Structure formats: structure tokens, C-alpha cells
Amino acid sequence: MSRVPVFGVSDFVAVFNQTVAYAYPSVVIEGELSSFRVSKNRWVYFDLKDEDANVRFFGSVYNLPGPLEDGMMLRVVGSPQLHPKFGFSITVQSIQLAGEGTIKKAAKLLQAKLSKEGLFEQARKRMLPYPPKFIGLITSAESAAYADFVKVIGSRWSGLEIGLYDVQVQGEDAPTQIIAALEYFNSHAQAPDVLVITRGGGSSEDLQVFNTESVTRAVAGSRIPTLVAIGHEIDVSLAEMAADMRASTPSNAAELLVPDRQRELAELHDVSQRMSDSVQRAIARAREKLSAFDGQSRDYINLVIRRQRIQLESTRKLLSFINPSTVLKRGYALVYKDGTLVRSKTATKRGDQIQIRVADGQFGA
Template sequence: MMNDIVFGVSDFVAVFNQTIEYAYPSINIVGELANFRVSKNRWVYFDLKDDMSSVKFFGTVYQLPGPLEDGLMVQVTGVPRLHPQYGFSISVQNLKPVGEGSIKRASALLEAKLRSEGLFDASRKRLLPYPPARIGLVTSAESAAYHDFIKILQERWGGVEVELADVQVQGEKAPPQLIAALDYFNSHNNPVEVIVITRGGGSAEDLSAFNHEQLTRSVATSRIPTLVAVGHEVDVSLAELAADRRASTPSNAAQILVPDKTNAIADVRASIEVMHNQVLSNILMSKACVYDNVSDIFQALEGSLLVASRDILLLRSEVEAQNPARIFGKGFAQIRNVATNKLSKSVHDIQIGTEIEVRFVDGTATAQIYSKSSVSDL
């Protein structure tokens, strides 16, 4: 009988571990966190307790969802073991806060940690392409969030290519799937222009995946700009704080990314109307300027013509004054030496016997010089 068996200590530990491993290869325990401590930035020790009992746990910091503190209600998944030297404890496989109060408190602790690292700084934020040609959408294909986003996107703009990464958005599998989707889009050979991570609203526990530390860090370090939309107006998730832009709902995310084509067309028409009116105004102003310039030119020409007319009249008067006919009309005559056919301007140009031609205002006469005298002879 089993009661008659006597074990050595090591044998008992071995049998106990084999028995409990067979009966409970993995167990889930909910309790209040107590005596929480971290050793050498790697090893984690704590107790889970209720009103009557307490159980020791052991694990590593890599299995934690983020900073923790005593008093939080958590659910731990782990492997029970009886250690030969340290006694009974449970090796942690997974840990998560439970209950709205503990979930929010754990989220606040993680937010303070990440904020101190500058992960949410405005200087890290990038502008989103507007509108994008290609969108990487991370959500559940069966969710209302997916259908709402696609519906509003197509109604407002259309023609945008959307590549879906179908993932779980709540539960234990959600964080690693969300992180894998981000990694996929960031390593894509034909990269999208923006990554949208979205889901509808829910309880604090439903939304806890979006407060996961590694997911938050992946959003913050994404090579491609990110837009996170969790349909919960009251609380903002850490993934939203880390994103380049957040939206209140999946529909709001679509509204942020693309313009309303109806409004866009109206804006284009209004712009065309403004440009038409501006061009028309410029033409009218140009016509007025041309008219004014032509008027100025005509006035200038008119003034120039008046001056020219006056100058011509003066010149005409001068020319008329020098007209030989007028001179002849005053009794003057012109004398030409017939032999030389040259005008005789002086008495010294002719000799006694020279034949001359005398021109009068109304004709000519021929004469011969019989005598001459100069002024100096008088």
C-alpha cells in the first residue's frame, strides 16, 4: 500500500513533480499580488494570496505585461513545481491583470514608465499621408470595426488600396498577432503608406491588448506612420498614445485618412469659380489699363501734332518770306550773265559790253551793259 512506502526526500520531490505534472501540466490562478520584487533586472518573485492562502511564484521580467505593484489582482498561468532546495512554487508562463481597477492601474504604471522614456513625445509624431494610396489595416476581418472602416473609406473617397492583416484584437493571442502584423507591414517589399490598427469598444479587459508594453513599443518604433483607433471615447490606450495619430472610432480613422469627395468636388468648383472671377477681373483691369494707355497715347499724339502743326506754320511763314516770287514782287530783279550763265551778285561780276538777262516777277529781258559804277565810286 502507498501508506507503507517510505520515500527519500529527493525521491518524494521527483514523484511529487511527476504526479502534479501529469495532473496539472499548467494551471491558472487568480489572486492578489504580494511581495513583488525583481532581482538583477531579470528574475521576478512574488506571492499570490487570497483571504486564507498564499502561493509563491517565480519567473522572468520578459513574461510580465509591464510594471506591477503589490495589491493588483492578476491571473497567472504557470507550471507548479516542488524545488529540491526552495520548496513549492509556480513557474510563471503568463501573467495579466484582471478586473477593471487592476487593469487600469497596471496600465497607468506602464504609461508612466513609457512616458518617462519619451515614447509619447509630440516630437516623435509624423504627419500621415493625405490621402494615402495604400493602407495596411490591422484588425479582425469579422469585426464591425473592419466593415465600418472600409464602408466610410469607400463612401468618402474610393480607389484606395487596403491590405488587411487579419488578427485577434483581444485575448492572450492578440498582442503577439498585432505585433507580427506590424512587423509584416514594416518589412513588406511593397510598403503601404500608413498602418491602421483598429477595433471597436469594449471593457477594460477586452481592450487590454492595446495596453501591452511590447505592442506599444512596436507602434512607437514603426518605420511606417501609424494610426490607432480603439472605439472607446473615455480611456485612451497606450498604443494610441504611441501612434503618430489616434482616432476615436474606426469610422473616424477613415475620416482622418481621406477627404469627402463631395466636399472635395465642391471645393474644386469653388476654387475654379474664384479663379474664373480673378481672371475676369484681371482681364477687365487689363482692358481698363489698355484704354487708359491708348487715351494717354492719343493725347500725347494730339499734343505732338499741335506742336508739329505750329512748327510747320512757322516754317511755312519763313519759307514764304524767302520765296523769290515775293521778292520779285517787291520790285527786285535777278541778273544773269548770258555768256557764263552765272548770276551776277555784284557790279564787279559784269563788264562794259556784257550781255545780261534780267528776270522780273512776270518775265525776262535781255540787255547789254554800257556803263557801270560801284558804291565806292559814288
């Protein structure tokens, strides 16, 4: 019978850790969160439990997907180890929310936290250029979302550029890749006019990346206007709430960004036709006014001529009436003394030589 090895305490801990590290370098454990606490705003301690057991975990606050509460279901990736003083625990590598109820509860907690910071305020939101010349697209190149977005854009408009940054839109690596894409476009020398982050629908776990604090903050912090389109009408993700605009689907995102070329052409034709009709009506009204004015002008001119003729005739009659020759014909006479018209009886005396002018001649006296 082989002998059972005898270890010192430290040796046993070392051998145990070596054996576990070789057999299980990392493990994934799912359970209910309990005894959750944060120490010095840096370290986190918690247990995962089920009906029969519980396991202790240790990690960094940077491992947290967002605010957590006891009772949530978590899926934790970590490396098991036996600590010389504190016993068995698992060092956290990553934490995922597990179960629809937990995911929704975590999203509400994070929403309350970020709302206090003003990340969802309407005053922060910017107008998107319409239509943009350059779109930065963040999605999976193999997804139906990408195909739908590009197809709708192409059918509605032309002459714009789409720059794709291929990312995973679910899973453990998705947050890091989406944040990297946002940073890439924001630091690009030829920055897009708008950034579109999109994917199709899915379960709450599939869409969990868009409810993470890191992705939500990255969307809110983009210096380029953002549009987030997650194909899930029931719940609005935090990333959508932080974006400048949200769309219900990838196709809807394309519709919001660019006009429909055929509709624009039809509207342009209608506007052109209305303008042409308006001009024709204005010309017709002007012609009517000109014709009426022409008739009125002729009537006015004729009236003026008649008035001038009457006035001229009156003047002629007046001149004729006061003409000396006319007066003489009525039996009057003009008396001159030394060639000067006599206007008073005092201008002459007995014995003066005078000339008298009548209608048919003159004589002396």
C-alpha cells in the same frame, strides 16, 4: 485497513509533482501582488495573496506585462510544483493585470518608463500620406471596427488597396498576433503607405493589449507610418501615444486617411467657378482698358497731327518770308558782278559793269 504509503522525501516530491502535473497541468490564480523582486535582470519572484493565504511564484522577466508594483491585482497562469529545496511555488507562464485600478496604474508606470526613452516625443512622429494608395489594416476580420473602417473608406474615396491582417484584439494571444502583423507588413516587399491598428471600445481589461510594452514598442518601431484607433475616448492607450497619429474610432481613422470625394468635387467645382469668374472679370477689365486706351490714342494722334500742321505752317511762313523772290517783291534788289552776288560796297568800283535784279526782271549798269 489499508496501509498508508511511506515515501522518502525525494520520492514524495516526485510523486507529488507527477500527481499535480496530471491533475492541474496549469492553473490560473488571481490575487494581490506582494514581495515582488527582480533578480539579475532575468528572474522574477513574487507572491499573490488574499486575506487568508499567499502563494509563491517564480518566472522570467519576459513574462512581465510591464512595470509592476506591490498592491497590484494580477491574474497569473502557471504550473504548480514542489521544489526539492525551496518548497511549493508556481512557475509563471503568463501574467495579466486584473482590475481597472491595476491596469491604469501599470499603464502610468509604463508610460513614465517609455517617456524617458523618448517613445512619445512629437519630433518622432511622421506625416501620413494623404490619401494613401495602400493601407495595411490590423484588426479582427469579424469585428465591427473592420466593417466600419472599410465602409467609411469606400464611401469617401476609391482606387486604393486595403490589406487586412486578421488578429485578436484582446486576450492573451493578442500582443503576439499584433506584433506579428506589424513585422509582416514592415518586411513586405510591397509595403503599405500606412498601417492602421484599430478596434472598437471595451473595458480596461479588453483594451489592455494596447497598453503592453511589447505592442507599444512595436508600434513605435514601425518603419511604416502608423495610425492607431481605439474606440475609447476616456483614456488614450500607450500604443496610440506611440503612433504617428491617433484616431478616436475606426470611422474617424478612415476620415483622417482619405478625403470626402463628394466634398472634393464640390470644392473643385467652386474653385473652377471662381477661376472662371476671375478670368471673365479680367477680360472685362482688359476690354475697358483697351477701349479707354483706343480713345486716348486717337486723341493723342489728333493732337500730334495738329501740332505738326502748326509747325509745318510756321516753317512754310518762315521759308516764304526769307525767300529772295519774296524779298524782291518788297522793293529790294540784288546786285551781281560777274555773276557773283555783291555783299559789300568794297566789292565794286566806279566803272565796273554790274547786273541788278529786281522783282520783275534784271538790267545792267
